[in-house]
Amino acid sequence: MLTVAELPRPTPGPGQILVRVAASAVNPVDLEVRSGSHAENVGHGFPMVLGWDLSGVVEECGTGVDRFAAGDRVVAMSAQMATGVGTHAQYVALDADLAAKAPRTAELRDAAALPLAGLTAHQALEALAPQDGGTLLVTGATGAVGGFAVQLAVARGLKVLAYGRPGDADRLHALGAHEAYSDERPVPPGAADSLLETAGLPGSIAGVRDGGNAVSIVPTAPPVAERGIDVRMSFVEQDGERLAQLSALVDEGVLTLRVAETFPLAEVGEAHRRLAAGGSRGKLLVSPWD
Numbered sequence: 001m002l003t004v005a006e007l008p009r010p011t012p013g014p015g016q017i018l019v020r021v022a023a024s025a026v027n028p029v030d031l032e033v034r035s036g037s038h039a040e041n042v043g044h045g046f047p048m049v050l051g052w053d054l055s056g057v058v059e060e061c062g063t064g065v066d067r068f069a070a071g072d073r074v075v076a077m078s079a080q081m082a083t084g085v086g087t088h089a090q091y092v093a094l095d096a097d098l099a100a101k102a103p104r105t106a107e108l109r110d111a112a113a114l115p116l117a118g119l120t121a122h123q124a125l126e127a128l129a130p131q132d133g134g135t136l137l138v139t140g141a142t143g144a145v146g147g148f149a150v151q152l153a154v155a156r157g158l159k160v161l162a163y164g165r166p167g168d169a170d171r172l173h174a175l176g177a178h179e180a181y182s183d184e185r186p187v188p189p190g191a192a193d194s195l196l197e198t199a200g201l202p203g204s205i206a207g208v209r210d211g212g213n214a215v216s217i218v219p220t221a222p223p224v225a226e227r228g229i230d231v232r233m234s235f236v237e238q239d240g241e242r243l244a245q246l247s248a249l250v251d252e253g254v255l256t257l258r259v260a261e262t263f264p265l266a267e268v269g270e271a272h273r274r275l276a277a278g279g280s281r282g283k284l285l286v287s288p289w290d
């Protein structure tokens, strides 16, 4: 059940900032937490405030915070599941280390599309450590994480093979992908040195050459190692410094913030339904003040 409730405005503790939230994003993990499928990992019991991403303006700083001041435009990722600090709220207090200045060139609300998906893509690529000039296959490449991964990999000089839905080819090329694949145009076997798996597709590892490597972010459907391919999982961690780098990449035009729709907080349930239905081709945001 999702309901809107009145809670006291939080007070920032030492090292924390209080953010007046402009928007937060809905991520697949929110659907999983709401449905109870992470019950054993949820550090704080229900009821709880959902949401990992936020963009907003610093309202107040706790003692010891010198990186931010009231009025700064910021983005942040809160590890909601572990800490119970959700971002679908008008005000959120969290550690300043988790935040970064928001991209200057983006609408503040749209910047809520960046933190979790951007950090996941960046950290998964680091775990993969693709060789310069190599060929990378990204599945789920029109998704939130996959789209950022394509853009980051292209910026690193990799040749990117992007796997999406039939009909996604133009979107994939617009992200910078060199080749677009789908169920209707399968990846040639062994075409890639590395695989970044964000869609949990059975058989996607066939696109990796013998002795290549693969990183998945989908624990429910990890690739099964074969032909000497190294397979690893990557799990996102909050990181304000890395987020600042991603924010700068938005300003440089390397990363694009793709927002499909923004829902008022009272309609967060509809945002969950839309995400679960698939096909949104951009982040679904929640605005707590509409």
Ligand SMILES: NC(=O)c1ccc[n+]([C@@H]2O[C@H](COP(=O)([O-])OP(=O)(O)OC[C@H]3O[C@@H](n4cnc5c(N)ncnc54)[C@H](OP(=O)(O)O)[C@@H]3O)[C@@H](O)[C@H]2O)c1
Pocket (backbone or CB within 6 Å): 027, 028, 029, 116, 117, 120, 139, 140, 141, 142, 143, 144, 145, 146, 163, 164, 165, 183, 198, 199, 200, 201, 216, 217, 218, 219, 234, 235, 236, 277, 278, 279, 280, 281
């Ligand atoms: N390990 C971690 O730390 C971590 C962090 C973030 C996310 N995740 C997980 O990673 C996954 C992706 O997250 P996300 O936020 O990027 O989700 P998303 O925005 O919904 O992206 C998933 C993409 O995969 C596509 N897809 C699914 N099945 C496909 C298929 N058979 N053929 C082609 N494309 C297919 C989806 O297309 P449609 O929309 O058309 O279905 C969508 O574009 C989720 O399972 C999420 O739980 C893990």
